[in-house]
Amino acid sequence: MLNLPDLLSADLLASLGRVLLILVLAAVALRLIQRGIPRLRELIAARQDSHDDSQRVRTLSRVIRYALSVIVWLLAGIALLDVAGVSVAPILGAAGVVGIAVGFGAQSLVKDYFNGLFLLLENQIRLGDVVEAGDKAGVVEEMTLRYLRLRDYSGTVHFIPNGEISRVSNMSLGYAYAVMDVGVAYGEDVDAVCVLMGKTGSILRNDPDFKARILDELEIAGVDQWADSAVIIRCRFKVARLEQWGVRREYMKRLKEAFDRNGIEIPYPHRTLILGQPYGSAIPTAPVR
16 A cells, blocks of 8 residues: 555656656657758748749748747646646736736837738748848848848848838849939930940840840830939839849940940039139229210
8 A cells, every 4th residue: 555655756756757748748849840840941932933932931931930939838838837736827817917017018029029920921021132121221131020130231230120110122022123324425416325225235135144134125214314414314124133233233334335435425524613803803894885
């Protein structure tokens, strides 16, 4: 017949066994989440029809992995409290009251999470995009429910709370335009300049290194403005995502060479000085008749 110490020892061993089982199951679940979600993500992303859809899958998978990890920890904590004999119901009730109190003091944090959720669901931002958000611009390196991490051209990393993002300018969604404003001297023939610009654009589009980047022929809008010392002609290429800067630089380089070969003047500011009369000298006037 078992005595009281033996019963206590048996109960203690059973409790320790349950605690160990909960910890092991939690560890296994977390490992499956950390290993399985990335593999499933790449499998689903590889089956998408476009690069944009693949990036959206990768972005959402990070948030899903984080949310599942938090759920596993919460369930494991509740199970451990139950093993310890602590009633969970009062704790959950108190947590609800505390949550309401904390919610009033952490409204900005709640706003971050809600804004982040809608940014992800509406597919406004994805990993690898070049965006302008929160007065900062750069490549999206990480997107969570709380913040957006951008790296700008100089390498500076910006962490922007999602609650501060009121407007997003995505420069890599689907396709882009490489817009060029070309200035020529007022004495040049605008029609001849436009013809030369079109020829240079066709040569660039047929270049093997740029054929896949440029999606359409050069579109010349025409004279855009009369500047102080130049006539500005605006044109653009429809290009693949993130290719607008490279295409623009190459086209401007080749156009400069074409202008030099054809003797077309690329103007620079001119200033004409009119010297006045020395102080105290007589100012010539028209003769009176």
